[in-house]
Amino acid sequence: xxxxxxxxxxxxxxxxxxxxxxxxxxxxxxxxxxxxxxxxxxxxxxxxxxxxxxxxxxxxxxxxxxxxxxxxxxxxxxxxxxxxxxxxxxxxxxxxxxxxxxxxxxxxxxxxxxxxxxxxxxxxxxxxxxxxxxxxxxxxxxxxxxxxxxxxxxxxxxxxxxxxxxxxxxxxxxxxxxxxxxxxxxxxxxxxxxxxxxxxxxxxxxxxxxxxxxxxxxxxxxxxxxxxxxxxxxxxxxxxxxxxxxxxxxxxxxxxxxxxxxxxxxxxxxxxxxxxxxxxxxxxxxxxxxxxxxxxxxxxxxxxxxxxxxxxxxxxxxxxxxxxxxxxxxxxxxxxxxxxxxxxxxxxxxxxxxxxxxxxxxxxxxxxxxxxxxxxxxxxxxxxxxxxxxxxxxxxxxxxxxxxxxxxxxxxxxxxxxxxxxxxxxxxxxxxxxxxxxxxxxxxxxxxxxxxxx
Numbered sequence: 001x002x003x004x005x006x007x008x009x010x011x012x013x014x015x016x017x018x019x020x021x022x023x024x025x026x027x028x029x030x031x032x033x034x035x036x037x038x039x040x041x042x043x044x045x046x047x048x049x050x051x052x053x054x055x056x057x058x059x060x061x062x063x064x065x066x067x068x069x070x071x072x073x074x075x076x077x078x079x080x081x082x083x084x085x086x087x088x089x090x091x092x093x094x095x096x097x098x099x100x101x102x103x104x105x106x107x108x109x110x111x112x113x114x115x116x117x118x119x120x121x122x123x124x125x126x127x128x129x130x131x132x133x134x135x136x137x138x139x140x141x142x143x144x145x146x147x148x149x150x151x152x153x154x155x156x157x158x159x160x161x162x163x164x165x166x167x168x169x170x171x172x173x174x175x176x177x178x179x180x181x182x183x184x185x186x187x188x189x190x191x192x193x194x195x196x197x198x199x200x201x202x203x204x205x206x207x208x209x210x211x212x213x214x215x216x217x218x219x220x221x222x223x224x225x226x227x228x229x230x231x232x233x234x235x236x237x238x239x240x241x242x243x244x245x246x247x248x249x250x251x252x253x254x255x256x257x258x259x260x261x262x263x264x265x266x267x268x269x270x271x272x273x274x275x276x277x278x279x280x281x282x283x284x285x286x287x288x289x290x291x292x293x294x295x296x297x298x299x300x301x302x303x304x305x306x307x308x309x310x311x312x313x314x315x316x317x318x319x320x321x322x323x324x325x326x327x328x329x330x331x332x333x334x335x336x337x338x339x340x341x342x343x344x345x346x347x348x349x350x351x352x353x354x355x356x357x358x359x360x361x362x363x364x365x366x367x368x369x370x371x372x373x374x375x376x377x378x379x380x381x382x383x384x385x386x387x388x389x390x391x392x393x394x395x396x397x398x399x400x401x402x403x404x405x406x407x408x409x410x411x412x413x414x415x416x417x418x419x420x421x422x423x424x425x426x427x428x429x430x431x432x433x434x435x436x437x438x439x440x441x442x443x444x445x446x447x448x449x450x451x452x453x454x
Contacts, residue, residue: 056081239454
């Protein structure tokens with residue numbers, strides 16, 4: 001599911017509370033068995049899944065994806081002995097708070113839960129998630145694109161199966177680009193040149209909007225080859241001044257310090273308006289963006305197009321931005337049945353087809369990405385361009401080696417108070433990233449991790 005929530009002050013406070021709770025649970029799980037560990041699948045096998053589906057039973061599924069109702073109905077039709085209780089426990093951190101409370105209490109967790117990739121390590125670290133490798137699900141690796149698959153493998157365990165994917169791309173207003181003679185950039189130097197040319201010609205127009213978003217920044221560092229977070233169990237190294245990070249900031253600082261970025265808050269009414277009237281001429285974001293543009297910026301239909309994300313030397317390199325997975329909770333009384341449902345949910349042609357048709361996101365499954373039906377879609381909104389061919393190409397070029405912090409939710413919650421200050425003051429991002437790193441090191445050590453600055 002898309003990760004596109006505006007980081008308001010209220011949300012930061014709520015996320016801070018959720019993050020602290022989840023991290024606390026994770027560390028408890030490292031030192032002792034939290035929740036109901038009697039259902040651990042350490043002695044499980046692939047045959048247990050088939051047997052459980054034949055026997056049937058009842059499981060509970062927490063999710064916020066709009067496709068869930070139709071997916072559950074289709075599953076229950078295929079497996080009439082299984083009843084799935086579908087619960088929308090709230091999106092992202094709202095759900096995570098409830099999930100953490102259930103883990104801490106040792107009861108009340110669902111059998112299967114939707115968890116965004118960036119938040120998975122926090123739950124995996126505490127041992128709250130079933131290792132799906134015990135059921136032989138590791139053999140499904142070739143069914144998924146590399147970015148999402150790497151995200152669901154945490155510390156040597158397969159803790160979830162990918163739902164959707166967010167390979168990044170350049171979404172640009174072709175009408176604006178043509179009007180001002182802008183080149184569709186292949187490199188970041190060309191992108192910077194376009195930014196300067198556009199704003200000089202029209203002071204109300206900007207190449208893109210960016211008032212400071214942690215998911216965007218980390219994805220851009222990822223694309224530049226940065227690896228600022230290195231995690232080995234509870235040992236963490238943070239280096240937000242590494243070579244890849246500096247490569248990104250040396251480029252993006254030109255836009256920040258040059259005041260060449262629109263400061264209109266993302267996901268606001270004014271932001272949608274700016275996307276519609278051309279004041280914001282492009283977006284660098286995940287492959288789930290087409291549905292957002294079509295539904296929320298309808299007035300610009302026929303004007304937008306998609307191109308590969310610019311790179312530093314013109315050679316293909318990409319990152320992921322957003323996306324979710326589903327995991328089986330160790331509290332599950334029937335983990336084999338839950339695993340069977342999860343496998344059908346995120347790996348069967350029928351279920352993934354329902355998800356794609358719902359407009360919920362970009363598929364993570366390679367079969368769907370490479371199908372002619374998907375690749376040949378030519379939406380009128382994008383002038384008949386076969387945009388999925390560009391987006392699928394981006395999914396094949398995701399840079400390997402990225403890791404999230406085991407307290408990424410907390411990290412995101414304090415981003416506005418650190419890196420966000422660089423944006424608001426139009427000063428170098430390096431200083432803001434340094435402040436972010438300092439707080440992340442201190443917080444991690446306070447929570448019981450062993451954290452050092454790289």
